Amino acid sequence: MRALVVYESLWGNTEKVARAIADALSSRGAVDIFDTDAAPSTTDGYDLLVVGAPTHAFSMSRPSTRADAVASHSAPHEPVKGVREWVGGLHRPTADTPTLVFDTQVDEPRLPGSAAKAARHQLHDLGFDTTVMQQTFRVHGYAGPLLYGEVERAIAWISKNVAADGAHPRAA
Secondary structure, eight states, X not given: OEEEEEEOOSSXXXXXXXXXXXXXXXXXXXXXXXXXXXXXXXXXXXSEEEEEEEOBTTBSOOHHHHHHXXXXXXXXXXXXXXXXXXXXXXXXXXXXXXXXXXXXXXXXXXXXXXXXHHHHHHHHHHTOBOOSOOEEEEESTTTOOBOTTHHHHHHHHHHHHBOTTSSSBOOO
């Protein structure tokens, strides 16, 4: 199994979840992990795709919401390209690539919307196998940190939904 993990992160919380997932998958095969600015423009050759993004303004980030996160909330990193743009640049996969999607969201206040749900729909429309429901991991405020136990919950989520051989997500 060869997995690709792609994430967008401004404060590092989504990156922490993505790295925990990549580490958990590494026992099943080769794992490549990239932020959206460095991610490959194709998923060909991968047996599994995992995508993670922070929720901004009820959905996936945009250049304006990323710039606002830096200007108004002191985010330490502003990706040039977010998950929205990275997925928008992908072509239809050559195989029915199993794909799992997650996001990070502030815990308080609980707001509607989900970057993971929006990304999952966008990936489904491209032909990716998104049968596994998206997952949300919670952070304290804008900057985080992740709520206690969220990294462990991410590892449990990936372990529950990816078979031991890593090739096919289990039915959720």
